[in-house]
Amino acid sequence: MSEITNEIKKRRTFAIISHPDAGKTTLTEKFLLYGGAINLAGSVKGKATARHAVSDWMEIEKERGISVTSSVLQFNYGGFCINILDTPGHQDFSEDTYRTLMAADSAVMVIDASKGVEAQTRKLFKVCVMRHIPIFTFINKMDREAKDTFDLLDDIEKELGIATCPVNWPIGSGKAFKGVYDRQKKEVELFSDTHKGTTTGEVKTVEANNPELDWLIGEEAKTTLLEEIELLDGASAEFEQELVNKGELSPVFFGSALTNFGVETFLKHFLKMTTSPLPRMSDQGEIDPMTEPDFSAFVFKIQANMNKAHRDRIAFMRICSGEFHAGMSVYHIQGKKEVRLSQPQQMMASERKIIEKACGGDIIGIFDPGIFSIGDTLTTSKKKFAYEGIPTFAPEHFARVRQEDTMKRKQFVKGINQIAQEGAIQIFQEFNTGMEEIIVGVVGVLQFDVLKYRLKNEYNVEIRLETLPYEYIRWVENEEIDISRLTGTSDMKKIKDLKGRPLLLFVHEWSIRMTQERNEGLILSEFGRS
Ligand code: G4P
Numbered sequence: 001m002s003e004i005t006n007e008i009k010k011r012r013t014f015a016i017i018s019h020p021d022a023g024k025t026t027l028t029e030k031f032l033l034y035g036g037a038i039n040l041a042g043s044v045k046g047k048a049t050a051r052h053a054v055s056d057w058m059e060i061e062k063e064r065g066i067s068v069t070s071s072v073l074q075f076n077y078g079g080f081c082i083n084i085l086d087t088p089g090h091q092d093f094s095e096d097t098y099r100t101l102m103a104a105d106s107a108v109m110v111i112d113a114s115k116g117v118e119a120q121t122r123k124l125f126k127v128c129v130m131r132h133i134p135i136f137t138f139i140n141k142m143d144r145e146a147k148d149t150f151d152l153l154d155d156i157e158k159e160l161g162i163a164t165c166p167v168n169w170p171i172g173s174g175k176a177f178k179g180v181y182d183r184q185k186k187e188v189e190l191f192s193d194t195h196k197g198t199t200t201g202e203v204k205t206v207e208a209n210n211p212e213l214d215w216l217i218g219e220e221a222k223t224t225l226l227e228e229i230e231l232l233d234g235a236s237a238e239f240e241q242e243l244v245n246k247g248e249l250s251p252v253f254f255g256s257a258l259t260n261f262g263v264e265t266f267l268k269h270f271l272k273m274t275t276s277p278l279p280r281m282s283d284q285g286e287i288d289p290m291t292e293p294d295f296s297a298f299v300f301k302i303q304a305n306m307n308k309a310h311r312d313r314i315a316f317m318r319i320c321s322g323e324f325h326a327g328m329s330v331y332h333i334q335g336k337k338e339v340r341l342s343q344p345q346q347m348m349a350s351e352r353k354i355i356e357k358a359c360g361g362d363i364i365g366i367f368d369p370g371i372f373s374i375g376d377t378l379t380t381s382k383k384k385f386a387y388e389g390i391p392t393f394a395p396e397h398f399a400r401v402r403q404e405d406t407m408k409r410k411q412f413v414k415g416i417n418q419i420a421q422e423g424a425i426q427i428f429q430e431f432n433t434g435m436e437e438i439i440v441g442v443v444g445v446l447q448f449d450v451l452k453y454r455l456k457n458e459y460n461v462e463i464r465l466e467t468l469p470y471e472y473i474r475w476v477e478n479e480e481i482d483i484s485r486l487t488g489t490s491d492m493k494k495i496k497d498l499k500g501r502p503l504l505l506f507v508h509e510w511s512i513r514m515t516q517e518r519n520e521g522l523i524l525s526e527f528g529r530s
Helices: 001-009 022-033 051-055 059-062 095-104 118-132 151-161 213-219 220-237 241-245 262-271 406-421 444-460 508-518
Strands: 012-020 074-077 080-085 106-112 135-141 163-164 168-172 181-184 187-190 202-205 250-252 279-281 286-289 296-304 313-321 323-325 329-332 336-342 345-348 353-356 356-358 363-368 377-379 397-403 426-431 440-441 465-468 472-476 492-497 502-506
Touching: 001 012, 001 080, 001 356, 012 022, 012 095, 012 118, 022 074, 022 080, 022 106, 022 135, 022 262, 080 095, 095 118, 095 296, 095 313, 106 118, 118 151, 135 262, 135 313, 135 440, 151 163, 151 220, 151 250, 168 250, 187 213, 202 213, 213 220, 220 241, 241 250, 250 262, 296 406, 397 406, 397 444, 406 426, 406 444, 440 444, 444 465, 472 508
Parallel strands: 012 080, 012 106, 074 345, 106 135, 135 250, 163 250
Antiparallel strands: 074 080, 168 181, 181 187, 187 202, 279 286, 296 313, 296 377, 313 363, 323 356, 329 336, 329 377, 345 353, 345 363, 397 440, 397 465, 426 440, 426 492, 472 502, 492 502
């Protein structure tokens, strides 16, 4: 095996998904602690200060104290090179959050034990399912009063439609939390608060049949544990790596990120169960990083104006195969020409650093003079293949955009188009009129503010946004259909995208089905093609 394939094999590239406040940031921070990337938890991503440090590119992030864009963290642990794709932790997340999942090989889902599956987890989960990537569940905050464990698992299975397989099992919760039982090793890891989770700390384990356990966790807790385990062994799905790989079975772990309990155990198991970089589909068939020696990557995110003075953009790409070195020339498939990849950057905990080398599985940010679009492929392979595009995710909020000063039409059109090209917003037009009326669709409402802010600051254009009541958008897949003759519901609106493709907006979800019933053969889809 070549040196580079060896390097790629060590890569584990995953995204962490959760509903805000479930503990994603805390868990990530503890991972970094074990990876030695930081020495003391709290120094990287403390709520108030450090989150900014990671992606401190936009004033709006600072003003609001939230991360608008996703970032990537890399660290080494146990012989693996780990890339964590962080997703914006705010409710008002954007399409970037979805796209980030396109760059990951697996996902870790963090769930608050007292809440179970929440709205945002559900949304992100859909994308994981679409991609059939392995999904691992970390049920967090066991040091607080939790829901019944069986109910939590039931919740995941019913809400998300995925089978679960607990790798360990909690003993009590809240004040009565005693630790977790490792089902494979048949031993109990005793809960201890490692200095409020600031340090890595040893975990004490006791075999389940050791009589000492009675007084270590209490007789009552032990009896409950034995009963639950018996029930579980009879009821839960068996661990099957193949089903995990296909994203049909989620291994479940319990712990408390804050007190740093169960984190290293999770990390160890997870690294064994998750995959190294997976083959990706291209227009010339699957490209396998283990057999494709040439460099190839695709752009999944474009971050604009990190430096306002230069109006520069950074294109984030996921390397799929081969090796990257700074300044190399690659072929840009969509642009049909050679480009030099300069100023490669990688995110490391709290700073951006210039990198010299990277390989399949890694994520890099490249200076973009405005030539890249989301989904573009870059490669040194003579085969000149293009990776499958990244779908356009359905926006859920819509607004009509009006310019305050109509004299600045040119700047307005330029600005709004550029921002749309970066993928922060989607723009549409009324079905029957021209460019005069623009409708903007976003995945998270925060993007409206981002749009307003950027048009003003970068293009000197003031806009007014009039929010529209629609929440559902569907792409019309039938090419032959005459949209003007479509019979819809009263809450339906016909619009088109910039390529003139027809779309429908709805206020109510049930209207989608009704419209389909009224128009035989009408095919509506939730994901658009870019
Ligand atoms: P997020 O990135 O998913 O949004 O969540 P984050 O890690 O920021 O955690 C949200 C809150 O939950 C934080 O409290 C954090 O300390 C707390 N938390 C995370 N993991 C655990 C856990 O295992 N047990 C308990 N009891 N709490 C946990 P906060 O008060 O909002 O912030 P802070 O003031 O503690 O920073």
